[in-house]
Amino acid sequence: MYAILDIETTGGQFNEEGITEIAIYKFDGHEVVDQFISLINPEIPIQPFVIKLTGINNAMLRSAPKFYEVAKRIIEITEGCIVVAHNASFDYRVIRTEFKRLGYDFVRETLCTVDLSKKLLPEQASYSLGKLVRSLGIPIADRHRASGDAMATVKLFKVLLAKDTNKEILTGLVKSEIDSGISPKLLDILDKVPSKTGIYYIHNEQGAIIYIAKSKNMKRKVNQHFTQNSKKALRIQKEVFTITYEETGSELLASLKEVREIEINKPKYNKVLLKSTVPFALYKQKNKDGYYGFRILKKDKRRKEITCFATLQEGEKFLDYVTEKFQLCKHVNLDVAEHKPCTAYSNKKCLGACLEIENKKAYNARVEQFIETYNTKHTNFIVIDKGRTIEERSAIWVENKKVLGYCFFNLNHQINKLNILKNIITPLDQSNESFNIVESFVRKKELKMIPY
Structure with a gap:
């Protein structure tokens, strides 16, 4: 059973908003079986921009019931x-805050249709309620009023339920953020963390940083620390006093800052970064017949890698792409001892190195061509990624395979003015690990890369 709801508020500072209207539709998965809609007197003034948005003004609410009623x-x-x-x-959060003022602990599992839509409708241009339902052909009346928005959410939820045929995503996205085992202290801390991409720092009462992590959804990740029963989680729950955070918008930037901040601060509940976050690498090696091949292996500091990967699967996918594009031979890459045709030979995607037919010099020249092409493109470049707002983008500057730094800029800023971007970058760690993280993200996420 679901309680699909929407509220309108007075606006104002965080946790000081008052509810001006609420609409709740009780939904059994097929139809609405009960409903409650009401204006509410918040006993505080409504912000002018909210009046303009919703059409609800202070005079309309003078005779409305108060929240306790x-x-x-x-x-x-x-x-x-x-x-x-x-x-x-x-x-x-706003409803829980209203109940807290009455001395009542309102606890429910929650499900966000924004999160659910991003999973089940990944190609949408926007996930705002108005644009999303219009793109799905769902009619919406009384926009920015609780009853209209709640009913649009009901119709959207029906579409999402139908798409989630195995109910795996639906079950996985249900949040029990407010568990009976979470103390009021942890609830207050959790309320202050946004559901945004970034890096967060957990501090003890003396202000020392005891844990650092990045996340696409910082609130959800912190909630996991507060609800898990592992030894580390229980220790963090006992010692946490406050949490600070930095929004990055970019998951890549959050990953780069996480590595750097852990190395600098060495928090006691972070594992020391002995293991690389990109532990696999592409190496060139000659087989017994004199052909150069590529192998994906664990990183070895004694050898010079061409590029690195976060997972073995990522490396194998990349190697398959390179092998096909440059007409290389899988048997050479795998160092197969027998001279027999590989699977690509019959359709002429391999020119016969597996049978020792192709001229070694010509084959090895293509291997070197790939390495030169790749190194040229991946030596000096800028990665463009998401920013902290819709209008903003982030730029990560790489020079001579070193991550120099990052900056944020607005969409109306001329990205071709590289000298301006370079002047406003914030420095970042220049380790090889940082460069490898950037390469891996560019491949996986298909981020925009501008060589220069």
């Missing part, structure tokens, strides 16, 4: 339900 009905209609909302972390 509708609190019992909200508890009853949501009892035993998963609370569903578009951007659920906001609606749920």
Whole structure:
């Protein structure tokens, strides 16, 4: 059973908002079986921009019930339900805050239709409620009013339920953020962490950093620390006093900063970075017949790698692409002893190195051509990735295979003015590990790379 809801608020500072309207539709997976819709007197003024957005003004709410007068009905209609909302972390936080003021601990599992839509509808240009439902042909009335937005969320949720045929994603995205075992202290800390991409720092009471991590959703990751029962999680729960964070927008930038910050601060609950985050590498080696081949192996500091990979599968996929594009031979790469045709020979994607037919000099020249082409492209470049807002982008500057730094710029900024970008970069660690992380991300995420 689901309680699909939407609220309108007064606006204002974090955790000081008041609810001005609420709509809840109780949904059994097929149809709405109950509903509650009401204006609410927040007993504080509404921000002018909110009045313009929703059309709800202070005069309309003077005779409306106060929150404590509708609190019992909200508890009853949501009892035993998963609370569903578009951007659920906001609606749920505000409702919980209202109940806290009454001395009541309102606890429900939650499900966010933004997160669910990103999983099940990955090609959408926007995940705002209005644009998303319009792209799906779902009618929406009374936009920015609780009843209209909640009903649009009901219709969107029906579409998402139908798409999630195995219910695997739906089950995985249900959050029990507020578990009965979480202390009020941890709840207060969790409330302050955004559901954004970035890097966060867990501090003890003396201000020392005891743990650092990056995440695509910092709030969800911190919640895991507060609900898990591992030895490390229980120690963090006991010692945490506050959490600071930095939004990056870019998962790549968060990864680069995580490595650097752990190396600098050496938090006691982070594993020392003895292991590389990109432990596999591509190496060139000559087989017994004199042909150069490529192998994906564990990184060896004694040998010069061509490029590195986070996983063996990532490396194998890249090697398959290179082998096909440069008409190389899989048997040479695998160092197969027998002279028999490889699978690509019959369709002329291999020119016969497996049978020792192709001229060694010509074959090895193509191997060197790939290495030269790759090194030329991957020596000096800028990676363009997401920024902290919709209008913003991040730029990560690489020169001579060293990560010099990063900066943020607006979409209306001229990216071809490289001298401007270079002047505003914030320095980053220049280790080989950082460069390997950048290469791996560019391949996996297909990020925009500008050689210069």
